[in-house]
Amino acid sequence: xxxxxxxxxxxxxxxxxxxxxxxxxxxxxxxxxxIATAFLTGLSFWxxxxxxxxxxxxxxxxxxxxxxxxxxxxxxxxxxxxxxLVVNFIGFMATLFSVNYMEHYxxxxxxFTLFLxxxxxxxxxxxxxxxxxxxxxxxxxxxxxxxxxxxGVGAEELEASFKYQVLGGTASAFILLGIAFFYHATGTLxxxxxxxxxxxxxxxxxILFIGTLxxxxxxxxxxxxxxHAWLPDAHPSAPAPISAMLSGVVIKVLGxxxxxxxxxxxxxVDTIVSFKEILLFLGILxxxxxxxxxxxxxxxxxxxxxxxxxxxxxxIFALGIGSSLAILGALFYLISHAVFKSLLxxxxxxxxxxxxxxxxxxLGGLYQKMPVTTTTAMVGxxxxxxxxxxxxxxxxxxxxxxxxxxxxxxxxxIAVLISIVTLAYYLKVLRMVYFGVLKKAFQNxxxxxxxxxxxxxxxxxxxxxxxxxxxxQVRDILLGPAVQVVENGIDYAKVVLGG
Amino acid sequence: xxxxxxxxxxxxxxxLIGLYGVLVKRNLIKIVIGLMIMEYAINLVFALIGYRxxxxxxxxxxGAEQNAAAIFVDPLPQALVLTAIVIGLGTTALLVSFAVRIxxxxxxxxxxxxxxxxx
Numbered sequence: 001x002x003x004x005x006x007x008x009x010x011x012x013x014x015x016x017x018x019x020x021x022x023x024x025x026x027x028x029x030x031x032x033x034x035i036a037t038a039f040l041t042g043l044s045f046w047x048x049x050x051x052x053x054x055x056x057x058x059x060x061x062x063x064x065x066x067x068x069x070x071x072x073x074x075x076x077x078x079x080x081x082x083x084x085l086v087v088n089f090i091g092f093m094a095t096l097f098s099v100n101y102m103e104h105y106x107x108x109x110x111x112f113t114l115f116l117x118x119x120x121x122x123x124x125x126x127x128x129x130x131x132x133x134x135x136x137x138x139x140x141x142x143x144x145x146x147x148x149x150x151x152g153v154g155a156e157e158l159e160a161s162f163k164y165q166v167l168g169g170t171a172s173a174f175i176l177l178g179i180a181f182f183y184h185a186t187g188t189l190x191x192x193x194x195x196x197x198x199x200x201x202x203x204x205x206x207i208l209f210i211g212t213l214x215x216x217x218x219x220x221x222x223x224x225x226x227x228h229a230w231l232p233d234a235h236p237s238a239p240a241p242i243s244a245m246l247s248g249v250v251i252k253v254l255g256x257x258x259x260x261x262x263x264x265x266x267x268x269v270d271t272i273v274s275f276k277e278i279l280l281f282l283g284i285l286x287x288x289x290x291x292x293x294x295x296x297x298x299x300x301x302x303x304x305x306x307x308x309x310x311x312x313x314x315x316i317f318a319l320g321i322g323s324s325l326a327i328l329g330a331l332f333y334l335i336s337h338a339v340f341k342s343l344l345x346x347x348x349x350x351x352x353x354x355x356x357x358x359x360x361x362x363l364g365g366l367y368q369k370m371p372v373t374t375t376t377a378m379v380g381x382x383x384x385x386x387x388x389x390x391x392x393x394x395x396x397x398x399x400x401x402x403x404x405x406x407x408x409x410x411x412x413x414i415a416v417l418i419s420i421v422t423l424a425y426y427l428k429v430l431r432m433v434y435f436g437v438l439k440k441a442f443q444n445x446x447x448x449x450x451x452x453x454x455x456x457x458x459x460x461x462x463x464x465x466x467x468x469x470x471x472x473q474v475r476d477i478l479l480g481p482a483v484q485v486v487e488n489g490i491d492y493a494k495v496v497l498g499g
Numbered sequence: 500x501x502x503x504x505x506x507x508x509x510x511x512x513x514x515l516i517g518l519y520g521v522l523v524k525r526n527l528i529k530i531v532i533g534l535m536i537m538e539y540a541i542n543l544v545f546a547l548i549g550y551r552x553x554x555x556x557x558x559x560x561x562g563a564e565q566n567a568a569a570i571f572v573d574p575l576p577q578a579l580v581l582t583a584i585v586i587g588l589g590t591t592a593l594l595v596s597f598a599v600r601i602x603x604x605x606x607x608x609x610x611x612x613x614x615x616x617x618x
């Protein structure tokens with residue numbers, strides 16, 4: 001399909017246009033940034049109609065020769081459509097928010113350039129049909145987000161970003177080493193082509209070794225529990241819209257999506273011994289430890305970052321269960337977490353914008369001055385804690401039901417318990433930031449400008465109404481095809497090459 | 500001729516040396532050097548994997564069929580290694596510039612003294 005490269009070309013082109021145009025008029029960055037992401041959002045809504053089919057695009061016209069791909073192909077199937085929608089929509093909301101928010105910082109032109117590069121990288125990772133492109137786009141995203149984390153160039157930002165770079169660089173090294181051995185084992189880097197080769201030698205020690213390298217690399221990118229050390233530093237240090245992108249989208253695309261694609265579609269989840277058990281273990285560990293560490297935090301954004309680790313744990317846990325219902329739950333929770341976690345980070349950005357503080361002990365009583373932020377923050381908090389009928393409730397319900405169905409009763413109990421812990425720390429945030437007595441220092445603050453309110457309100461409405469996606473008729477449009485792709489497993493090769 | 504697997508073993512050893520540097524060293528610059536060593540080790544492994552002894556370039560001249568016995572070298576690993584080197588240059592430049600900025604703020608390269616973030 002000829003539209004597919006647009007998802008990468010559009011943001012990439014705008015990103016390189018910006019530094020030139022920025023010299024002419026200071027208003028260009030905001031306009032171009034927003035127009036580009038709005039266009040991409042429109043485009044990703046438009047491709048929903050193709051969710052049920054698998055579309056490929058041969059870059060440069062190098063099509064299949066004897067059913068063996070010789071050029072670069074981009075692949076769009078149900079899972080890709082879902083991820084494109086999440087990336088570009090959250091990206092659009094974040095750029096809307098950035099227009100006013102980034103006036104605190106020095107150079108909007110550079111900010112939007114990096115932001116668009118990040119979007120281009122994310123779209124590229126999702127569309128890549130081979131490991132070569134996946135790696136390159138992954139690095140584009142990573143380099144853009146390293147610089148964005150340190151955009152404030154304060155001492156803490158630089159420290160956080162350096163930590164992020166060292167661990168991110170290590171993760172990339174493991175992934176690249178994995179790709180090298182992957183090439184050695186299969187003689188190709190094309191995912192679909194490699195699937196056929198791997199199917200012939202499933203369970204061999206070589207495949208296990210490659211799997212381990214990839215698991216370590218992508219788990220570092222996804223910040224699963226033993227590999228999480230960079231996330232609680234990096235995500236809070238970034239400007240709020242970037243925190244929203246990092247927590248809401250980047251760890252999901254670079255970590256969760258790639259894990260699903262490689263392990264479910266290419267290696268075949270059952271051929272790698274006890275892979276599901278490893279996911280279950282990592283998921284539960286992230287869920288529990290992330291949740292309890294979040295409880296003790298004094299910094300608003302740091303708490304949200306630990307909460308991200310805990311919530312990603314739910315997604316990985318559900319993938320580890322691996323039944324059809326669990327995958328539905330995992331993908332649905334992935335979308336809903338993207339929506340409400342970016343909402344909560346934007347809320348924290350609004351609070352920082354108005355008060356210039358993110359210390360929970362210094363804030364208080366903001367509901368008198370900032371009604372929109374308070375209301376949307378309440379919606380987001382209740383949704384992430386899983387109160388019915390908010391979006392987050394349905395996600396957790398499906399995951400826990402799937403766990404019980406699969407016989408993991410104790411683990412299901414732990415998931416319920418952690419959802420109560422989640423409620424506890426979000427109530428703490430609500431009490432310490434928005435309710436209580438208004439501190440003297442904050443007598444003169446005002447509600448944030450319209451565009452910032454607008455993006456928060458849109459995300460709040462979505463996080464209430466997301467449950468609609470699970471209704472049978474609606475589910476067939478978006479979630480159904482995505483679940484189908486994961487369930488089909490290594491039939492991915494047939495669909496991509498045969499079509 | 501040297502047994503080819505020993506080259507791999509040495510390259511993996513180099514990778515592990517880099518990993519050791521990243522994990523154990525306390526100086527920011529040494530950590531950066533560790534990361535670079537890791538990258539170079541991987542590039543070496545990848546280039547070795549792509550090596551075919553007595554292979555020829557996969558180009559057919561004037562549309563003529565080459566003789567079937569010739570072994571073609573797949574250009575893919577070389578292309579990926581080149582790309583990885585460029586990416587490595589970018590990340591290293593970024594890391595070093597950050598190390599310099601951190602030095603300006605903290606007056607030290609010692610990671611033990613650079614800890615404003617905790618919790």
